[in-house]
Amino acid sequence: MTDSILEVRNLSTHFFTDDGEVKAVRGVSFSVAPGETLGIVGESGCGKSVTAMSVLGLVQRPGKVVGGEIMFKGSDLLKLSKEELRNIRGRDIAMIFQDPLSSLNPVLRVGFQIDEAMYAHDKIPKDQVETRGVDLLKQVRVSDAARRIKDFPHQFSGGMRQRAMIAMGLSNKPDLLIADEPTTALDVTVQAQILELLRDLNEQTGAAIILITHNLGVVAGLCKRVLVMYAGEIVEQGTVEQIFERPQHPYTWSLLRSVPRIDANRGHRLLSIEGLPPDLIDLPQGCKFNPRCPFRVERCFTESPLLEQVAPEQRAACWVTMERAYAEMGAGSITDTSPGAASGIHPTGRARPAVEVPVAMAEPVSD
Amino acid sequence: MTDTVVAPRPTVSPAVEPLLRVVDVVKHFSAGVGSSVKAVDGVSFDILPGETVGLVGESGCGKSTLGRMITQLIPVTSGEVVFDGVDITKLRGEKLRQQRKQLQMIFQDPYASLDPRMTVGDIIAEPLVNFRMIRGRAKDVRVQELLRTVGLNPYFNNRYPHEFSGGQRQRIGIARALALNPKLIICDEPVSALDVSIQAQIINLLEDLQREFELTYLFIAHDLSVVRHISNRVMVMYLGKICEVAPSEDLYTSQEHPYTRALLSSIPVPDPRIESKRRLVELSGEIPSPLNPPSGCRFHTRCPIAQVPGICADVEPQLELKGAGHLAACHFSDQVRTKIAVTI
Numbered sequence: 193m194t195d196s197i198l199e200v201r202n203l204s205t206h207f208f209t210d211d212g213e214v215k216a217v218r219g220v221s222f223s224v225a226p227g228e229t230l231g232i233v234g235e236s237g238c239g240k241s242v243t244a245m246s247v248l249g250l251v252q253r254p255g256k257v258v259g260g261e262i263m264f265k266g267s268d269l270l271k272l273s274k275e276e277l278r279n280i281r282g283r284d285i286a287m288i289f290q291d292p293l294s295s296l297n298p299v300l301r302v303g304f305q306i307d308e309a310m311y312a313h314d315k316i317p318k319d320q321v322e323t324r325g326v327d328l329l330k331q332v333r334v335s336d337a338a339r340r341i342k343d344f345p346h347q348f349s350g351g352m353r354q355r356a357m358i359a360m361g362l363s364n365k366p367d368l369l370i371a372d373e374p375t376t377a378l379d380v381t382v383q384a385q386i387l388e389l390l391r392d393l394n395e396q397t398g399a400a401i402i403l404i405t406h407n408l409g410v411v412a413g414l415c416k417r418v419l420v421m422y423a424g425e426i427v428e429q430g431t432v433e434q435i436f437e438r439p440q441h442p443y444t445w446s447l448l449r450s451v452p453r454i455d456a457n458r459g460h461r462l463l464s465i466e467g468l469p470p471d472l473i474d475l476p477q478g479c480k481f482n483p484r485c486p487f488r489v490e491r492c493f494t495e496s497p498l499l500e501q502v503a504p505e506q507r508a509a510c511w512v513t514m515e516r517a518y519a520e521m522g523a524g525s526i527t528d529t530s531p532g533a534a535s536g537i538h539p540t541g542r543a544r545p546a547v548e549v550p551v552a553m554a555e556p557v558s559d
Numbered sequence: 560m561t562d563t564v565v566a567p568r569p570t571v572s573p574a575v576e577p578l579l580r581v582v583d584v585v586k587h588f589s590a591g592v593g594s595s596v597k598a599v600d601g602v603s604f605d606i607l608p609g610e611t612v613g614l615v616g617e618s619g620c621g622k623s624t625l626g627r628m629i630t631q632l633i634p635v636t637s638g639e640v641v642f643d644g645v646d647i648t649k650l651r652g653e654k655l656r657q658q659r660k661q662l663q664m665i666f667q668d669p670y671a672s673l674d675p676r677m678t679v680g681d682i683i684a685e686p687l688v689n690f691r692m693i694r695g696r697a698k699d700v701r702v703q704e705l706l707r708t709v710g711l712n713p714y715f716n717n718r719y720p721h722e723f724s725g726g727q728r729q730r731i732g733i734a735r736a737l738a739l740n741p742k743l744i745i746c747d748e749p750v751s752a753l754d755v756s757i758q759a760q761i762i763n764l765l766e767d768l769q770r771e772f773e774l775t776y777l778f779i780a781h782d783l784s785v786v787r788h789i790s791n792r793v794m795v796m797y798l799g800k801i802c803e804v805a806p807s808e809d810l811y812t813s814q815e816h817p818y819t820r821a822l823l824s825s826i827p828v829p830d831p832r833i834e835s836k837r838r839l840v841e842l843s844g845e846i847p848s849p850l851n852p853p854s855g856c857r858f859h860t861r862c863p864i865a866q867v868p869g870i871c872a873d874v875e876p877q878l879e880l881k882g883a884g885h886l887a888a889c890h891f892s893d894q895v896r897t898k899i900a901v902t903i
């Protein structure tokens with residue numbers, strides 16, 4: 193993949209807290225092609241946001257990127273000085289955040305904040321900034337843009353604020369837009385509008401988009417390729433069709449079956465993933481998903497699986513993979529999703545507890 | 560505003576006495592001189608014993624206010640809330656307390672709804688202590704039993720809320736709600752603050768508990784997929800009014816109100832093939848202010864099939880029966896499915 197605009201190799205970001213070293217991102221590698229839409233999905237604490245923050249050099253103490261390379265247009269972002277990084281951030285790579293209200297300055301007019309990003313970098317000629325500001329607001333479909341650009345953020349609704357944030361992100365015609373949970377704080381009807389807007393902007397401007405979200409439906413609508421993260425690692429990656437139709441990692445598979453779908457028949461029971469994600473300070477041996485996996489085998493307790501090719505363009509980090517789980521463990525018809533339920537494998541020397549307490553729940557987490 | 564007209568109540572079977580009957584409840588919050596926020600503006604419905612009724616709508620539609628009025632956490636401006644045969648809006652003090660015993664609530668935020676200075680055991684036992692139901696050793700036994708019921712280790716009773724994750728805290732909140740053997744539980748966004756994999760655990764738990772203890776739920780949420788999954792019937796609310804009530808099976812296949820159709824078309828489905836064909840119902844504009852709701856049908860300012868000027872801006876539609884247990888408040892409900900093309 194030489195034609196990628198962003199290539200992350202073996203990225204590790206840790207947080208050095210009083211309780212210990214939180215290994216938030218460990219050995220993450222991926223690339224983004226020009227104009228591509230890449231989704232990163234996972235639950236809170238899986239490292240998806242920290243990965244994005246690492247790319248932009250926004251990880252703050254006690255966090256630190258402890259290893260890896262982030263190649264963007266031929267240079268390693270991790271080796272750049274603060275000044276050089278500032279030239280790229282907001283110019284070539286832009287980011288939009290989950291909460292559009294706290295990302296906007298309440299005492300400055302929306303227009304000023306959009307223009308500010310353009311004045312800060314010299315990409316747009318100064319005399320064109322103000323007209324471009326209005327055009328951008330029009331482009332993100334804020335009605336009556338010429339008037340609304342003089343409003344303050346509190347005069348905007350939640351959806352309009354997120355549109356303003358997107359306008360700001362696009363102002364310098366970036367090559368890459370990172371959107372971190374851009375619709376999570378919004379109502380569904382507004383979410384649908386914002387997603388449609390991002391889809392159109394991707395086609396019109398050719399900017400690549402990394403969409404970070406916990407919502408599988410959102411990814412299915414916008415992204416061509418998907419990374420699934422769990423406990424700081426990529427556990428599966430592939431095209432959107434592969435991930436949703438033939439997931440090979442038990443975590444991806446379980447996640448898809450644990451959400452109620454609006455188009456599904458009622459009455460079926462959700463397949464829940466039992467237990468909790470692991471403590472990132474004290475990670476389990478072997479595969480990090482083994483304490484919750486119904487399909488685990490002996491090997492999962494001792495050796496960490498690496499991302500291996502399971503189909504063209506699809507890679508999964510699993511010793512079993514769902515293909516084998518279907519063939520040998522009856523994955524198609526399981527109702528019990530407790531750890532080891534389908535494979536019958538439990539840690540040696542530890543029988544399943546007699547009390548009805550899920551294994552991973554036996555100890556409360558401290559956060 | 561509907562003093563004389565009593566809207567028809569969405570009742571499934573008139574033979575069964577409803578456990579909860581809400582009659583034309585209104586909540587207006589005062590917002591300075593001469594103006595008020597019409598958070599809930601004339602809502603009527605029944606809930607039968609053993610039923611799960613879902614209540615969906617976007618933020619600010621009044622769904623949480625409605626839930627809180629049923630438990631009398633917010634007093635009604637007008638209307639009746641008849642629970643188990645007694646209008647609890649007329650009760651005060653000890654009588655209200657006793658009647659409310661069998662009416663419990665589970666809240667959205669499992670961090671804010673548990674007192675951080677109380678042990679989990681004390682939190683769960685508090686309702687028992689308040690009603691002097693049980694003391695001493697028997698109380699501890701009951702707390703442990705409740706912890707086990709919600710899938711937590713019974714010996715966690717001496718721990719504090721901060722030692723638990725969000726999903727575990729929600730289980731604690733559920734145990735507290737179960738302590739007094741309630742008949743009706745109002746679940747106000749019980750899973751929205753939880754991670755995807757934890758949501759399924761809590762939804763399954765609520766379903767199991769309903770079967771085991773013959774509970775009745777009012778399930779309030781903004782996520783229509785979750786609501787439809789758990790509910791027998793779904794009520795859709797818009798700007799302080801119920802615009803459609805339908806059996807869950809019907810809701811996905813036949814919508815009688817344009818707002819419901821728009822809402823359904825907005826929900827992303829985890830399936831790239833469906834998503835690539837998605838066509839949205841574009842709702843124009845934003846949700847109007849409940850300070851000054853639109854005349855006639857409240858949805859007419861954003862409705863793709865509204866006749867404006869005309870009947871939609873002038874006459875407020877009432878909930879009318881459109882099918883078995885299916886009600887909608889729309890002048891043109893027969894055109895909803897033919898005129899609003901969507902892919903859902």
